[in-house]
Every structure is written in C-alpha cells, then in structure tokens.
Amino acid sequence: MQHIEKYMLERMHDYLKPIDTNWQPQDLLPDATTPEFFDDIKAIQETAKGLSYDLVAVLIGDTITEEALPTYESWLTMVDGQSKDEEGGWMKWVRFWTAEENRHGDLLNKYLYLSGRVDMRQMEVSTQYLIADGFDIGTGHDPYRNFVYTSFQELATNISHRRVASLAKKDGDTLLSKMCGVIASDEARHAKAYKDFMARIFEVDPSEAMIAFEDMMKKKIVMPAHFLREVGLNIGQTFGHFTDAAQRLGVYTAVDYVEIMKQLLEDWQIESIKELNEAGEKARDYLMRLPDRLLRVAERMKTPELEYKFSWIAG
Ligand SMILES: [Fe+2]
Numbered sequence: 001m002q003h004i005e006k007y008m009l010e011r012m013h014d015y016l017k018p019i020d021t022n023w024q025p026q027d028l029l030p031d032a033t034t035p036e037f038f039d040d041i042k043a044i045q046e047t048a049k050g051l052s053y054d055l056v057a058v059l060i061g062d063t064i065t066e067e068a069l070p071t072y073e074s075w076l077t078m079v080d081g082q083s084k085d086e087e088g089g090w091m092k093w094v095r096f097w098t099a100e101e102n103r104h105g106d107l108l109n110k111y112l113y114l115s116g117r118v119d120m121r122q123m124e125v126s127t128q129y130l131i132a133d134g135f136d137i138g139t140g141h142d143p144y145r146n147f148v149y150t151s152f153q154e155l156a157t158n159i160s161h162r163r164v165a166s167l168a169k170k171d172g173d174t175l176l177s178k179m180c181g182v183i184a185s186d187e188a189r190h191a192k193a194y195k196d197f198m199a200r201i202f203e204v205d206p207s208e209a210m211i212a213f214e215d216m217m218k219k220k221i222v223m224p225a226h227f228l229r230e231v232g233l234n235i236g237q238t239f240g241h242f243t244d245a246a247q248r249l250g251v252y253t254a255v256d257y258v259e260i261m262k263q264l265l266e267d268w269q270i271e272s273i274k275e276l277n278e279a280g281e282k283a284r285d286y287l288m289r290l291p292d293r294l295l296r297v298a299e300r301m302k303t304p305e306l307e308y309k310f311s312w313i314a315g
C-alpha cells in the first residue's frame, strides 16, 4: 500500500475530473428556480410512462446500489496497510472517488422522484436497509482483493448503466438515457483507475496479486447490493428479483460477467506474467481456464421469467 499510495497521489487526477467543470445532477434536471419547472416535470412524467416495468425496477435497484455509497466508502477506509494519512494517496483517492460517485445516486434519485413511477417511501426504506445491512463481498480488508473487486465492479456498473441508457432511449426517454450515459462514463474512468492501481501491484508482487485474483474469482464477485430487501422481507430477499429483471432485460447477464473477467485477464496481461511461485502459477492457470468454463455455464442458464411485483413501483 505504501508503494501504491505514492503512485495514486501522482496519478489520481488523470482518472478524476476537475470539480468546477464536472457535470452535476442539476445540469440534467429541471431547474426549480425557473417558470418552466412544472412544465418540465410534466414532460418527464409523460415520457416516464413509456418505460417498461422491468426497466423501472432495474433503475430503482441501480439507484439504491448507488445510494449505499456510505457502505463502500467506509469499507475502503478499512483497507489494511494504508498510511492512514488524510492527505496520503489512499485516503485522498477514497474521498475524491466518493465525491464523484455521490452524484450518481443523487441524480437518479431525483429523476425517479420526479418521474411519478415510484413509491418513494418503499424505495427509501430499501435504501436505509441496504446501508444498515452493509455487505459481505469476500475481500476482507486485504488491499489486493479490494483492487480486484473494485476493478470488476466498476466495469460491471459501466455495463449496466450503459445498457439502461440504451433501453431508456428505446422507450423514448432521451433525458434518462443521457443521465445513465454520463454515469456510465464515470464508471469507466473509475474502472481504468482501479485496473491501473492493480497493474502496479502485479508488477511488484505478482504471485500474491495472482492468488488474490484467483481467490476473488473462486468466491465469485458478488454485487454490492446482494443484501437488498424490501419492507417486511428478510435480508437479501429482493436481490434475486432485481437481478432476474436485469438478466431478462439484458442489462447485466452471466455472459457480461465472463466478458468482464476476460477483459481483466487481458488488461493485466495475466497469461504472460512469469516469475511466479508455485501457488501463483496454479492461480494463473486456473484464471486462464475460467472464462471458457463460466461461458459454458452461462449458456445453459435460462432467462428467468417470473414477474415479481416490487413494492417500489407505484400503481
Ligand atoms: Fe456509481
């Protein structure tokens, strides 16, 4: 972490945008100080009527996932080996990353509130639950596992926001499409950053980095909202319905999981990493074989058909 922190301090602004000129939720939302405000809301509600049930459900699940940002920030601050210096590379990155991410939930939440499609109270209860319940993603406080997880996860959110953007466009909601588009491009930048930091770890400690990657893939990368629930349900009971809807729409599928895995293998040039200890070699070979195995499983998976009535959706 000492090695990485120095590097992060030097490079973080290549991966984060200057705050003054970065997009803000207000750039994409009706301006409440103008006389057009109420007409703008009416227009949003008219267009939002055209969004499919599954798309609204997925968008709500995505929003709740973004809104659980306190969980991710507090987890990141617990990583072992960091300098614990507020101005050090790690803590500074965590703050700046969080500050960018915070716009995602903010924007989507305001859109959903204005859309008229959502039972906001139900959604808010789910959000409070998700933050209170936290998550268990199998990284512990290990920095290597942490960088593998964040690299994977930022790529996954890039895909899902991008897909929601194109589905929203298809359903006639160009504003929502734009919103998800700008969020997706943030996620892509963050993915690049985490992949770069992890690449530096592969340079200096290839065997342990490889073992960490193998371990995370053996455990499978769980989504950060895997504890998602609704009023009256147990922890995690809503999550499966949310991922079913995402799979049905093709917003995030088992094939995407394999594609992300492949991308990481390529970006970190796993195949050509030599000078590994025995466990490291085994880990590399396991990882190189994994995409084909996972793809065979993914191809056999059936698209879930069961329609589920989420308490979040109005009417
Ligand atoms: Fe995000």
Ligand SMILES: [Fe+2]
Pocket (backbone or CB within 6 Å): 101, 153, 154, 157, 187, 190
């Ligand atoms: Fe993200």
